[in-house]
Amino acid sequence: MEKIIIAETAGFCMGVRRAVNMVLELVDEPGGPIWTLGPLIHNPQVVELFRQRGVVAAESLDEISRGMVVIRSHGISPELRRQLEAKGLRIIDATCPRVAHVHRIVEKHAGQGALIIILGDPGHSEVEGILGFAGEKSAVIQSVEEVESLPEAGRVVLVAQTTQSQNRFEQVAEAVRKRYCGLDPELVQIVNTICDSTERKQNEIGELAREVDALVIVGGRQSANTRRLKEIAESYDLLASLVESEDELDFSALLGAKKVGLTAGASTPNWMIRRVYEELNRLSLADRRFPLRVFYQALRYLGILNIYLGLGGALLTALAGILVSGEINLFAAFASFFYLGSIHNFNMLAKPELLAVIEPARGKFFLGHRRALLLLSMIGLVLGGVFAALTNPWALLFYAGLCILGLLYQARFRQKGPIFKFRSLMDIPGSKDLFSALAWSVMIVLVPLAGKPEAHVQFKPWLMFGLIFLMVIARSIVQDFRDLQADRLAGKETVPTLLGPAGSRALVHLIMGLAVLVLSASLWLRLFPPAGLGLLLGLFWLWLCVPFFTSRPIIQGLRAELLIDFSFILAGIAGLGLKII
DSSP states (O other): OOEEEEOTTOSOOHHHHHHHHHHHHHTTSSSOOEEEESOSSSOHHHHHHHHHTTEEEESSGGGOOSSEEEEOTTOOOHHHHHHHHHTTOEEEEOOOHHHHHHHHHHHHHHHTTOEEEEESOTTOHHHHHHHHHHOSSEEEEOSGGGGGGSOOOSSEEEEEOTTSOHHHHHHHHHHHHHHTTTSOGGGEEEOOOOOHHHHHHHHHHHHHHTTOSEEEEESOTTOHHHHHHHHHHHHTTOEEEEESSGGGOOHHHHTTOSEEEEEEOTTOOHHHHHHHHHHHHHHHGGGSOHHHHHHHHHHHHHHHTTHHHHHHHHHHHHHHHHHHHSSOOHHHHHHHHHHHHHHHHHHHHHSHHHHHHHSHHHHHHHHHTHHHHHHHHHHHHHHHHHHHHHHOHHHHHHHHHHHHHHHHTTOOOSSOOSSOOOSSGGGSTTHHHHHHHHHHHIIIIIGGGTTOHHHHTSHHHHHHHHHHHHHHHHHHHHHGGGOHHHHHHTTOOOHHHHHHHHHHHHHHHHHHHHHHHHHHHHHHTTSSOTTHHHHHHHHHHHHHHHHHHHHOGGGOSHHHHHHHHHHHHHHHHHHHHHHHO
16 A cells, blocks of 8 residues: 545535534533434444533433433424424524525425425435425435336425435436426426535545545444445445444455545544544555665654654754753753653543544554553653753752643642632643643753753843744644544643634744744844754744644644654754754
8 A cells, every 4th residue: 555545525524513513512511411312423433422521312302301402413303393392402403504405495395385305315314304394295215216106296396315426316306307397397396405515525536536446434334424425436446445443444455455545424523534544554554665664663653652752852952052051961851852752641641542532543552551651651750850960950850840740730639629610730721732832941941051040040041942932832733733623522622622723723823923033033133053043944844834734634643743743853953963064
């Protein structure tokens, strides 16, 4: 396998995304419990995450006696809505606007006495909802062959379940025109109600078929939309696999494929697609030649264990030493390496289940080696303390304070107080990005200068502190774009979940622009030596990553993290190289 091509439209469709977001807005509101009539979407993994947040999928109306009930994106019939209202429930209508549009069309023409023909899957929730508006003069069909058995009528309207195949709809529409050719054309209404995102997904499979040898479709088996994508792929003679998770991948069936396409149904969240994408990438290493395979595997584990990140911190510490004091403090660089790698591991071990959702490659490894990683991280913190002590006794004091604060960050308080309304520091919205940037800045700039009171009142150390802070907080926000809905499902409020994608993207560009402007001015004024150009190069690399990894968060896997964090390594290597020159 040489290449994996991800479909542009992979992931939640608009209606499903809207329904999920509406429910996420409710999970922390009083007035529960929260019910959905059947699973909110046809994806068992998402339904389970919702269940953990108190959103219960009811099998029947009899189960619901109080609280809030969410109408799914499929919509419901008027009769079922009346029954919900009679129970005195708070109703949250998450019906997809496109489905609601079908309801209005059907209701209007049914009132004029038309025969309503619905191209769809009998028994599907969306079809049942449409039938509720269509009345008795209605019929559900699935193929051209069924058109001939339709009853006589003086007025006819054809609509479609929003996730139907476009080709099938066109064939049925032509058959309906022929069946009722005796009627005035104005009395035979053909209304294409197929969702445009569904149509784009289906058309995209045709485009992928010209590029790939096989196609993997991620989605629930109960989803008619996902099953239909598989049927379309097979109509192009593609080797098509439908999987609900990465564990179902049949790699032996993909061994002969050079290029593999990856798409997903409308109810498939980004993190499930990413899990499959990460697994395909991992399995594709088997096709690599020996030296490359070993290199990729080594780099992968350096990233998973945060060794790569620690190396970036060590190089930045060495560069900061050159820029601030004109010398490299190797002990401080080693202290940064062990501290940053170990404390990131500790923070990830605090919520490995969430990690398994957002970062599948790392999460699976952390869940399987939790005890060993805890021990290694503790040893790493101790080694960092040894190198901090070798730097300066005061540096050890700074280091110990950072370790205590880092471990307290994930500690749970017994109860919320009247003033502090959070169970832990990590529950404060956006705290991860802020605290991480502060910790990096202190470790890289202030710890090496501990015990030198004259340095702390100078301008250059604090200027460097600010630049490192801006660089790290920008990096953290970009990383948070991996999956906003997964974070919200798990109750994790990051900067992108608070400000939204557009606001967060604008904030990162503002931060990066400020950092580049300040550093450029500092170099022009010769506040820093030429080695500062290395830091400028690292900032530009990070800035280049922003549009790519915030507009395509679906590929925000381990490889993306390595590319983003390369900004630290590039800054350090380039700066040290300029120092030597």
